[in-house]
Amino acid sequence: MIHPWNQPIHDRILAERDRMPHALLLHGPAGVGKLDLALEVARGLLCESVDRGPACGTCLACNWLAQGNHPDFRSLEPQDEESVEGGEGPQDEGTVEGREGAVGKTAKRKGQQIKVDAVREVTEFLQLSAHRGGWRVALLHPAERMTAAAANALLKTLEEPPPRVLLILVSHRMTRLLPTVVSRCRPVRVGLPQHAQALEWLRRMEVQHAEPLLAEAGGAPLTALAFADPERGARREDFLDQLANFTHLDVCVVAESYQTLHAEAWAWLLRWVMDLISQRLTGAPRYFPMRAHQTTRIAHAADLTALLRLQRELMRAASWLHHPLRARLLLESWLIRYTQSESARA
Ligand SMILES: [Zn+2]
Incomplete structure (x- = not known):
C-alpha cells in the first residue's frame, strides 16, 4: 500500500528505474510511511508485468512478494531477542513522534540492533545471480540500528555493488548512520504530509x-x-489531567499505576513539557492544542530553565525505557522534577 502523500516520490523513483542507483536511503520522521514506500518500490522493480508501471499485483513475482517468499527479495530488521516482561519500549524514533511502539501489547520486544551476521547473509544473497533474471532487492529498516560491524559489512557491497542490485535503507535518524554509508546512497527525503x-x-x-x-x-x-485507540485516549486524558492538576499530583501513585505503561507516560510527559516550553517561547502548544488553556496557565508560572533541563533528560532517557525495573523510579523522579519546575515559581 502506498500512502497518497508518498505517491509522487514512488512514481519518481520508479520512473527513473533505468538510472536506478544501487542504494536508496529513504529518510524522514517516523510515522510517514517510509517502510510501505520502500516495499512498494521493491514491488515495482520486481514485478514481472510487461508495462513497467507500478506493481501489477497479479503476476507470479507480485504473488511471491505478497506471501513473503520472493527469492530475489530480502528484508532485514532488528531481530527478536529474548522476551522481556513489561512490554515493548520505544526504540524506533529519533523524534518524540511515534516513540511509544506497541507498549504493553506484547511481552516480546523487537531486538535493538541489526547485527553483522544478518547483514553478511544479505550481502551474500546480493552477490548471487537473480533467480528470476531481474533485480535483486534488499530492504534494511531502521538502518540506524545496524551495529558498527554490520554497517562496515554493508559498506563493501555499497562500494562494489553487483549489477541490478538495489539496497533500500529506511531511516528515521539519518544522522546516526555512518557518513560513509550515507554518502554511498541516494538520499530520498520522505517528510510529513x-x-x-x-x-x-x-x-x-x-x-x-x-x-x-x-x-x-x-x-x-x-x-x-x-x-x-479509545482506551489509550482515556489513559492519556487521565494522565494529562494529573499533570494539569500538578499541585495535587501524587507522584508515587501515578508512577505506580503507569509502571507497565511507562513508555506511554514518558511520551505524554515529554510532549506536555515541550508544550509548556513552546507556550513560553512561541505562545502556542504543539502536541495538545485541546489543552492550551491549561498549558498557557501552567507555563507562565513555571521555571523555564527547569523545564528545559527536564526536557533534555526525558529525551536522553529514551534508550533506557525498556528496562521495566527502572521505569517506575524514573517516572517517579521525572514527575517530582515536573512538580518542582512548577512550584519553584508558583
Ligand atoms: Zn506484478
Whole structure:
C-alpha cells in the first residue's frame, strides 16, 4: 500500500528505474510511511508485468512478494531477542513522534540492533545471480540500528555493488548512520504530509478525533492512526489531567499505576513539557492544542530553565525505557522534577 502523500516520490523513483542507483536511503520522521514506500518500490522493480508501471499485483513475482517468499527479495530488521516482561519500549524514533511502539501489547520486544551476521547473509544473497533474471532487492529498516560491524559489512557491497542490485535503507535518524554509508546512497527525503492531506487520510481510515491525534503525533499520520485507540485516549486524558492538576499530583501513585505503561507516560510527559516550553517561547502548544488553556496557565508560572533541563533528560532517557525495573523510579523522579519546575515559581 502506498500512502497518497508518498505517491509522487514512488512514481519518481520508479520512473527513473533505468538510472536506478544501487542504494536508496529513504529518510524522514517516523510515522510517514517510509517502510510501505520502500516495499512498494521493491514491488515495482520486481514485478514481472510487461508495462513497467507500478506493481501489477497479479503476476507470479507480485504473488511471491505478497506471501513473503520472493527469492530475489530480502528484508532485514532488528531481530527478536529474548522476551522481556513489561512490554515493548520505544526504540524506533529519533523524534518524540511515534516513540511509544506497541507498549504493553506484547511481552516480546523487537531486538535493538541489526547485527553483522544478518547483514553478511544479505550481502551474500546480493552477490548471487537473480533467480528470476531481474533485480535483486534488499530492504534494511531502521538502518540506524545496524551495529558498527554490520554497517562496515554493508559498506563493501555499497562500494562494489553487483549489477541490478538495489539496497533500500529506511531511516528515521539519518544522522546516526555512518557518513560513509550515507554518502554511498541516494538520499530520498520522505517528510510529513500536508496537514489537510493527513487529516483527510485519517478520516478515510475512520479515525475519530483525527485532528488532536494528528497534533499529538506531531503531524505523522501513521503515528496518529496507531494512537487512535479509545482506551489509550482515556489513559492519556487521565494522565494529562494529573499533570494539569500538578499541585495535587501524587507522584508515587501515578508512577505506580503507569509502571507497565511507562513508555506511554514518558511520551505524554515529554510532549506536555515541550508544550509548556513552546507556550513560553512561541505562545502556542504543539502536541495538545485541546489543552492550551491549561498549558498557557501552567507555563507562565513555571521555571523555564527547569523545564528545559527536564526536557533534555526525558529525551536522553529514551534508550533506557525498556528496562521495566527502572521505569517506575524514573517516572517517579521525572514527575517530582515536573512538580518542582512548577512550584519553584508558583
Ligand atoms: Zn506484478
